[in-house]
Amino acid sequence: MNTMWGKWGLLLQYPRPKLVTPHRVACHLPILSPATSDNKLHHPLTLQFSTAEHPDRATLTTKFLLRSPESSNPKEQYVNPFHRPSSLSSSSTPTSSFPPPIEIYRCIMALDSLLNFPPYIWLCLILALPTYTLLYDIYTWSRMPPGPLPVPFLGTLTLPRTQPWLQFEKWSKIYGPIFTIWIGRKPTIVISDPIIAAELLEKRSNKYSSRPRMVAMGEILWDNASVLVQPYGKEWSIRRKLLHQALTPKSLRLYKPVQEAEATRLCNELLLSPMRWEKLLERFTSSVVFCVAYGHRIDSLDAGVIGQRFKFMQYSASLNVPGKYKVESFPILKYIPDALAPWKAEIKAHGREEAAANMALVDLVRSDMANAQASKSSITDSLCKQLLELREKEDIPLSDRDFSFIPASLFGAGSDTTASTLCSAFLALVTHPHILGVAHAELDAVIPLSASRTPTFADAPSLPYLTALVKEVLRWRPVAVLGGTPHATTAPDIYNGYHIPSGTTILGNSWSINLNEKYYANPHDFNPSRFLGSSAELEKSRRGGEKGEEPELMQHPSKAGHSSFGWGRRICPGADLASNSLFIALAKMLWAFDIEALEGEEYDIFRYTDGFNIRPQSFRCKISVRSEAHREVLERELVGEGVEGVLRRFTAFE
Numbered sequence: 001m002n003t004m005w006g007k008w009g010l011l012l013q014y015p016r017p018k019l020v021t022p023h024r025v026a027c028h029l030p031i032l033s034p035a036t037s038d039n040k041l042h043h044p045l046t047l048q049f050s051t052a053e054h055p056d057r058a059t060l061t062t063k064f065l066l067r068s069p070e071s072s073n074p075k076e077q078y079v080n081p082f083h084r085p086s087s088l089s090s091s092s093t094p095t096s097s098f099p100p101p102i103e104i105y106r107c108i109m110a111l112d113s114l115l116n117f118p119p120y121i122w123l124c125l126i127l128a129l130p131t132y133t134l135l136y137d138i139y140t141w142s143r144m145p146p147g148p149l150p151v152p153f154l155g156t157l158t159l160p161r162t163q164p165w166l167q168f169e170k171w172s173k174i175y176g177p178i179f180t181i182w183i184g185r186k187p188t189i190v191i192s193d194p195i196i197a198a199e200l201l202e203k204r205s206n207k208y209s210s211r212p213r214m215v216a217m218g219e220i221l222w223d224n225a226s227v228l229v230q231p232y233g234k235e236w237s238i239r240r241k242l243l244h245q246a247l248t249p250k251s252l253r254l255y256k257p258v259q260e261a262e263a264t265r266l267c268n269e270l271l272l273s274p275m276r277w278e279k280l281l282e283r284f285t286s287s288v289v290f291c292v293a294y295g296h297r298i299d300s301l302d303a304g305v306i307g308q309r310f311k312f313m314q315y316s317a318s319l320n321v322p323g324k325y326k327v328e329s330f331p332i333l334k335y336i337p338d339a340l341a342p343w344k345a346e347i348k349a350h351g352r353e354e355a356a357a358n359m360a361l362v363d364l365v366r367s368d369m370a371n372a373q374a375s376k377s378s379i380t381d382s383l384c385k386q387l388l389e390l391r392e393k394e395d396i397p398l399s400d401r402d403f404s405f406i407p408a409s410l411f412g413a414g415s416d417t418t419a420s421t422l423c424s425a426f427l428a429l430v431t432h433p434h435i436l437g438v439a440h441a442e443l444d445a446v447i448p449l450s451a452s453r454t455p456t457f458a459d460a461p462s463l464p465y466l467t468a469l470v471k472e473v474l475r476w477r478p479v480a481v482l483g484g485t486p487h488a489t490t491a492p493d494i495y496n497g498y499h500i501p502s503g504t505t506i507l508g509n510s511w512s513i514n515l516n517e518k519y520y521a522n523p524h525d526f527n528p529s530r531f532l533g534s535s536a537e538l539e540k541s542r543r544g545g546e547k548g549e550e551p552e553l554m555q556h557p558s559k560a561g562h563s564s565f566g567w568g569r570r571i572c573p574g575a576d577l578a579s580n581s582l583f584i585a586l587a588k589m590l591w592a593f594d595i596e597a598l599e600g601e602e603y604d605i606f607r608y609t610d611g612f613n614i615r616p617q618s619f620r621c622k623i624s625v626r627s628e629a630h631r632e633v634l635e636r637e638l639v640g641e642g643v644e645g646v647l648r649r650f651t652a653f654e
């Protein structure tokens with residue numbers, strides 16, 4: 001071997017001669033010393049490299065059993081691949097068919113080395129990976145916030161199947177306001193205290209603003225086009241900035257007339273079919289979102305575009321069922337060709353259908369703009385129109401497909417959430433009847449019947465109780481009950497001595513946060529006065545009794561006084577738009593109607609649906625117009641220029 005060392009090290013035709021690259025031997029066979037090559041079939045060939053640069057002494061041992069394409073004699077079919085066939089001259093360039101690519105030699109060498117391991121090494125190898133993983137998981141688990149004891153590799157087996165926020169609230173009382181649950185080997189931190197949520201998700205938002213990987217929904221279905229599930233980074237930031245530009249206070253002012261007009265229409269529909277109140281609320285919020293997004297209204301929930309949107313929403317939600325797709329645990333499966341993975345082909349087909357529908361909506365607005373330009377008229381302002389105008393002025397680095405997902409995201413994120421919050425307001429009103437009287441008193445004082453009009457946004461500063469009522473309903477039953485789409489960390493962190501690894505999923509349990517007794521006295525009591533300035537009533541209600549009777553309540557850290565719109569860089573960009581819709585709909589409905597419990601009907605403030613966003617299970621209530629004079633005002637307003645004129649500018653979807 002010393003001879004070989006000297007020879008190989010000195011031979012000038014080997015660039016970087018001390019580097020271990022066995023394929024030189026295959027490609028420069030004539031230089032190979034007879035001592036290292038062996039013509040005997042099935043004979044082991046050992047090349048030993050021993051050098052200071054390679055202290056671990058690489059030993060390559062192999063039996064080469066490669067078929068020569070040239071020989072028809074079965075005895076000669078097995079050749080040493082380091083031997084060039086006699087028919088090839090030493091100067092000839094190796095062809096692609098022979099010798100076979102060097103990768104094949106490498107694989108065979110590696111495989112052969114593995115097969116030659118003694119059984120005890122094999123046993124160690126088989127046990128090493130799981131043992132290492134187990135020890136690593138135990139180490140990670142021991143440093144994270146406490147929680148229910150997980151089972152190695154399987155995670156927390158006691159995870160609730162329905163309404164998880166209730167069990168999480170119970171666990172927060174046992175394990176504290178920040179605890180860990182495990183979904184398989186993935187840790188999820190659940191936060192139940194607003195100050196901790198603000199500390200991590202807002203003050204440390206540089207580490208806590210991503211989303212957990214949702215392979216089936218985010219990557220295969222939407223191809224990362226949707227802002228909602230996009231990981232924190234440049235692509236997310238481009239979309240988020242565009243959304244913000246169309247939801248500035250200036251833009252929100254443009255949408256107010258249509259919100260007022262739609263709220264008046266809602267009240268008129270309630271006059272006609274009060275029992276259909278839930279569907280009417282849904283139509284109202286869908287129409288507002290479509291007017292804001294595309295400048296077209298929804299006159300009926302039977303409109304084709306609504307059916308299509310619900311279908312897309314249901315399909316995407318169906319992908320998010322834990323354990324349904326193995327690709328969530330093994331993301332590499334997403335690279336299987338579609339032909340071999342029908343489940344993936346099906347998801348992609350749905351994604352293409354949704355993308356085509358989104359692009360068709362953008363095309364509609366584009367043609368509205370072109371028509372208006374041709375006829376020298378103007379069209380109504382919508383988010384899509386603003387973005388298209390911006391695109392003409394600035395370079396927006398998004399494909400047409402990705403661009404079309406921005407206005408489309410409004411429906412999924414903003415319609416059902418706002419309608420569900422209004423449903424909770426109805427439940428609050430029928431279960432807390434005294435609230436209606438206070439709201440009526442305030443509304444009647446500001447907009448008396450003699451004014452012959454319904455409330456508008458201009459009345460908001462004079463309606464503090466109603467403004468507080470909107471905040472209270474958002475707090476009382478947070479629709480995005482587990483904080484909406486979860487956050488995820490992008491870097492390791494330490495909180496209160498606990499380690500939080502990078503890639504941890506973070507859930508802000510809005511149920512526990514908004515109904516936390518340390519912050520709100522009698523949290524399940526619907527009491528808008530909590531949000532009323534510093535009045536004596538507020539002081540009393542915050543303490544839950546007379547001064548000194550109850551311990552001081554802690555102050556919720558956010559300006560809104562609740563966490564229903566999420567936190568930090570991911571906070572809901574539609575919060576003000578949603579609050580405006582809630583305000584105007586409740587102001588007009590409460591001004592015109594009594595919303596009361598039906599005699600004999602039982603109401604349960606905890607009977608809520610399951611799922612990502614929650615709303616009360618369907619219930620019946622009595623909605624009656626307060627007087628004939630109120631009815632007249634509503635009917636007159638609907639046909640007046642103020643409402644009809646505004647709605648006429650938003651053509652309806654069929």
Ligand code: HEM
Nearest residue numbers: 227228413414417418480483484565566567570572574578
């Ligand atoms: C009552 C109504 C609404 C509620 C309670 C609500 C709540 C939420 C919550 C909790 C989040 C997650 C925040 C986080 O990750 O920290 C969110 C995200 C989002 N919301 Fe809303 N939302 C409402 C209405 C709207 C409306 C009307 C729009 C449309 C303009 C909208 C658009 C979005 C978008 C695009 C996101 C994703 C933001 C991102 O991931 O960067 N939401 N919403």
